[in-house]
Amino acid sequence: MGKKAVLIGALDTKGEEFRFVKNTIEACGHATLIIDTGVIGDPLFQPDVPADEVAAAGGSSLEELRRGNDRGTAVAVMTRGAAKIAAELEREGVIGGAFGMGGTAGTTVASAALQALPIGIPKLLVSTVASGNTRPYVGVKDIMMMYSVVDIAGINKLSRRILSNAAYALAGMIRETGKEEEAVDDRTTLGITMFGVTTPCATRVREALEKKGYDLLVFHATGTGGMAMEELIKAGYIKGVADITTTELADELVGGIFSAGPNRLEAAGQSGIPQVVSIGALDMVNFGPPETVPDKFKDRVFYQHNPTTTLMRTTVDENRVLGRILAGKLNESAAPTVVVFPKGGVSLLDVTAKPFEGIEERQALYEEIRQHLKADIPLIEMEQDINDPAVADMISDQLLKLLEHSKEG
Template sequence: MGKKAILIGALDTKGLEFQFVKDALQACGTDTFVIDTGVLGDPLFEPDVSADEVARAGGSSIEELRTQNDRGTAVAVMTQGAANIAVQLEKKGIVGGMLGMGGTAGTTVAASAMQALPIGVPKLLVSTVASGNTRPYVGVKDIMMMYSVVDIAGINRLSRRILSNAAYALAGMIRHTGLEQETADEKVTLGITMFGVTTPCATRVREILEKKGYDLLVFHATGTGGLAMEELIKAGYIKGVADITTTELADELVGGIFSAGPNRLEAAGAAGIPQVVSVGALDMVNFGPPDTVPAPFKERIFYQHNPTTTLMRTTVSENRELGRILADKLNKGTAPTIVVFPKAGVSLLDIAGKAFEGKEERCALYEGIKQHLRSDIPMIEMEQDINGPAVADVIAEHLLKLLEHKKEG
């Protein structure tokens, strides 16, 4: 069985639209495979996976869901079932790409299936909510969301164009998936974390490692960036990390908008891959526009990075706790690990004469790490700030050594 375009959605209420997309894909020469997630009634056409099969994969049945007549329960069951079905199909090797469409419920169900697929598999979601907050649907996966403009309710002059575009986009992605592998070499892939205020360091490290023949993935440490990197570590794509910018720990601790959750900085340790870790941008917590900063913080030190991003300086006590958190996370891992601590500043703002210059804060951060870090994990102290060329050179040099040692072992 070859690769197919997997269509997922409610064939009872959106059957006409899915039939249109199915026909458009097949006209492009793309085979289709349809998963029905409709709960209310019978499908407009026969799917390859029935709604009852999806419900049973989610721990219930269509009959039970119809008897309960509770929308929230139905969506939860079908969401879980869709994800489980997607995993099964991926294991069978038939998923060339996936396309879903719907409103809030249909988007939720289809997104769960897409999030269960590996990064790199084409995923396209036509949705009435694609112009709003898409993070709950996209998560850390490469899901492309297309705003439907009008409700997905019938084939009309506008929906015909939009759904055709969606079908042609998926067909093109499926057709060309894998072509990049024909020219790709066997480079080892590494991850780097970066923020605007640690860009000079991350850029120099990346350039050094690229010259040594490594393939570098750079992640913007905005919460989703850290999560995406750790998802790729778990999936086995990334074989080593220069975790220069651990700022997401500060947002998790203090309540900023760029938290990567409670498990950030743990994936590399659990996977046993080499990592060099630093303290980039732990001088700041991120908020939106000034009027979104919580009232309890109003007396703190702020820097207006741009109209939509307000940075707040971390305190001495917060830095001491961040040091402990960072050390505890590294202590739990089995990975070859080195910490690099730049004593003259952890960002472009935490240097002499800049808004977040903080010797006491850095000292507290250093003490928090030093007091709790396992004795067998080296911490290299640098007199420069994090963006000094010497710091980048040390980070790159030691990651290369760890990688070489791992290869020899």
């Protein structure tokens, strides 16, 4: 028997539904392992990992949670416990795929367990909140969320179909040990950041590096993209970075929707891997539809990228701050680092006669980077804009040199 499908959820309130999914997956030929996260009552059927073990892993006990009768505390404890147990099972090589389902509480607990698993292990979450903001539940992991449409409350004509689809989907993703072994790929993996407005540059860099035998992962710089890349750097998966599109720094500074958090642009430096950094799309801050843009920005320069994405031009003052932020982060780096500054424009919109053309803004950004960047970090100035082939070639050439030097070292 191969690895198991691990099911995570409350068997006191969702026992019937979990038993249905369990039986469906087992009918497909996969063994299951059930983790019970229920606190209120007894499980409908016997789990492999009982709720008291989950509570203990979360730093409490089932008796204490029941005695306290506080839902928030119980959810927090079971969330920690489920994540800890899932990570331990993964280290033991047990998990072939993982499944969770529930409302807001069940989704919170199960998603923490799924996020504790490495990228690549199949993860599926059936949830009543899957049609809303799923970022807190998905994070930077490859979690599939399926909207339950109706509440998860019994097996009926509709829920039977939805849960069957979910169970079959997970079963189809799980590979039995010894079957369809992946071809060995010993290429060095590199990361690239890209936006629509830096696509020509990122594409040319990717193609150049692929021709040299490298495996390229391209991350869309939408907040979660930058976070995912940095997570994979910390995990040792990525060995070098062409950080072309650092736009997430602007969203973090100004309050846009594509922030990657305060630690963006730090993982490569902390991990000591080669990085070539540029200033792609620092001309913009991202918002949703026009009506979602805060009133305080009403007098700014905007560009409607599409019906759901409104771009706002960064100011001279914001670019000064961004230059200091970028330089400061790179100054802390323990990695071989090069900065490439395209003085002709930082995106497809920041060039002559385009909506975000900003000579003063670029100059402010450049001056702050030049003034604050450590002298031992090369700052390569180019007259072209970021999407000019010469800039892409400079980025790929510089990264290749850093990678070769790190091999020799």
